[in-house]
Amino acid sequence: MTRTKPNSFVKERLAVQGMNGEYGTLAQLRIKARRAAQTELLERPECGHLPHRDQPARLMTNVRAFIHRQTPENGARDGT
Numbered sequence: 671m672t673r674t675k676p677n678s679f680v681k682e683r684l685a686v687q688g689m690n691g692e693y694g695t696l697a698q699l700r701i702k703a704r705r706a707a708q709t710e711l712l713e714r715p716e717c718g719h720l721p722h723r724d725q726p727a728r729l730m731t732n733v734r735a736f737i738h739r740q741t742p743e744n745g746a747r748d749g750t
Contacts, residue, residue, distance in 0.1 A: 683709040684736045688717030688724060710736060 683706060687699040696713060703709040712732055717724045 681708060682736075682740055684712060684733065685709050686712045686714060686721050686729065686732070688714050688719055688721050690717060691719040693719050712736075 683703075685699055685703050685706075687694070687696055689696060699711065699713075703711045714721050714725055714728065721729045
């Protein structure tokens with residue numbers, strides 16, 4: 671079985687971190703975002719380690735906006 675690099679199929683990434691997370695740090699996420707091409711970083715204020723639990727409605731709004739920006743008619747790159 672041949673494994674492909676993650677970058678070979680991922681066009682864009684949304685990395686989310688609660689600014690009050692008890693595990694990991696914003697610095698760690700920022701380093702990962704710099705190393706991974708085409709990563710958008712979302713730092714959630716007043717949010718702990720689990721943004722989907724702490725701020726579900728806000729996170730869904732952010733995710734929907736991110737997905738919306740990935741569509742070609744909204745300026746997304748076509749992969750070329």
